[in-house]
Amino acid sequence: MLSKVILQANIDKVETYFDRADKIVIVTHVSPDGDALGSSLGLYHFLSVHEKTVNVIVPNAFPDFLRWMPGAKDIIRYDKYTEFANKLIAEADVICCLDFNALSRIDQMADAVREAPARKVMIDHHLNPEPFCRITISHPEISSTSELIFRLICRLGCFDDITMEGAECIYTGMMTDTGGFTYNSNNREIYFIIGELLSKGIDKDEIYRKVFNTYSEGRLRLMGYVLYEKMQVYPQFRSALICLSKNEQSKFQYVKGDTEGFVNMPLQMKGICFSVFLREDTDKNMIKVSLRSVGAFPCNKVAAEFFNGGGHLNASGGEFYGSMEDAIGLFKQALVKYESLLLKN
Ligand code: 5GP
Ligand code: MN
Structure with a gap:
């Protein structure tokens, strides 16, 4: 019942x-x-x-x-x-x-x-x-x-x-x-x-x-590239970041949906509780932000405060209008601001 x-x-x-x-x-x-x-x-x-x-x-x-x-x-x-x-x-x-x-x-x-x-x-x-x-x-x-x-x-x-x-x-x-x-x-x-x-x-x-289980070869190779070349780990903040430019996406014949789930991958590492994925959008002139967390860390707060977004406690998103460098800068600011919560989690 x-x-x-x-x-x-x-x-x-x-x-x-x-x-x-x-x-x-x-x-x-x-x-x-x-x-x-x-x-x-x-x-x-x-x-x-x-x-x-x-x-x-x-x-x-x-x-x-x-x-x-x-x-x-x-x-x-x-x-x-x-x-x-x-x-x-x-x-x-x-x-x-x-x-x-x-x-x-x-x-x-x-x-x-x-x-x-x-x-x-x-x-x-x-x-x-x-x-x-x-x-x-x-x-x-x-x-x-x-x-x-x-x-x-x-x-x-x-x-x-x-x-x-x-x-x-x-x-x-x-x-x-x-x-x-x-x-x-x-x-x-x-x-x-x-x-x-x-x-x-x-x-x-x-x-x-x-x-x-219906992905293209391009998606799997893009995944390999992202994990090998692009993932930045910040163990002192128990966090990770992946950024992907339009240029990189086109090298792997990116089609919409190909990066689905990438933001979750860093959370497979022991001790990582916060993951952010920044992707230059192929339609709009913006950076699509995806955020994930495990446990009590509120990634929706970071989404709302830094990336004009929102969502759930452990899965949220936002949009950033500006350069990739500025978006990375905001991510780093968020780590510093939320350090105590990240380490407590
Ligand atoms: P995803 O990272 O899969 O695109 O989004 C995860 C969750 O974040 C969504 O289910 C949604 O609740 C929230 N979300 C994604 N993008 C946005 C956005 O641009 N604005 C707001 N407010 N929430 C978003
Ligand atoms: Mn839903």
Whole structure:
């Protein structure tokens, strides 16, 4: 049995919204990851069973290794089909905002969603949700939005309506947001839910392979290069840094997603509890910052204070507009400022 995480009042309101709605739009954050797509498609499959007109709209491209997900082909990219997407957003009865807590996280889509007359529902697990939805289902203690979607469907009394396709999507999101159940994954109810998803016929081992073992040769060679040449270790701060220029990325035929997970690698070293990855973005003129920590060290504080970002305690990100040298300088300032916390951790 699952404990009741989502407030009953919110379940009741969502039920009414869904009942009355005909056209439902699901939106998720920029550069959608496994949980963003898993939760969106999980909800999409469920609502499709209920014969709603459902559309999933994402701000921009998502990684190739998620393309196999059932329903992925029907996802509408806002950057490519802006006019069509604007029409769907403006005409929706309900807009579900999944896996993000602030309109700024959906980039160019923010205005359309803000101005849409639809009833809006946020379902998310990031801290500090902004008040732009009529219903805010925000649970930072839950490790993925996909898990929240599973919980929501069950609380609506509709477990039987979860199809194998829907279950695959939900499982993918739960798996990717916990690094294959290696962090944020001590809640025993996660494993109860996995059992329930397996009862729908999913092949969890195959999903793991499809998501984690489909990299290109370039990605693996880039990984080798990064570890051998680029990783800087600061043992006195129990920290590590990796920087990657555009030029270096093009030498390895970089495609979006190729550096996914690199930021986690330094944490495999004994004693390292904080890792930062700085990558010159290939689309925008900025440096994408990824931060990870283990234990109590709050990398989201560093993200917010130094890199215009935020996120979770152990996984956060930000954007830096400036040179790589300046970004490295900020990283070093952060180490000095947070030295005592880094050493205590
Ligand atoms: P990643 O390093 O995988 O890109 O992001 C890890 C987490 O950091 C995300 O799940 C998200 O919560 C947060 N995050 C990433 N980029 C940004 C950003 O630019 N701004 C904010 N506020 N959070 C971010
Ligand atoms: Mn998530």
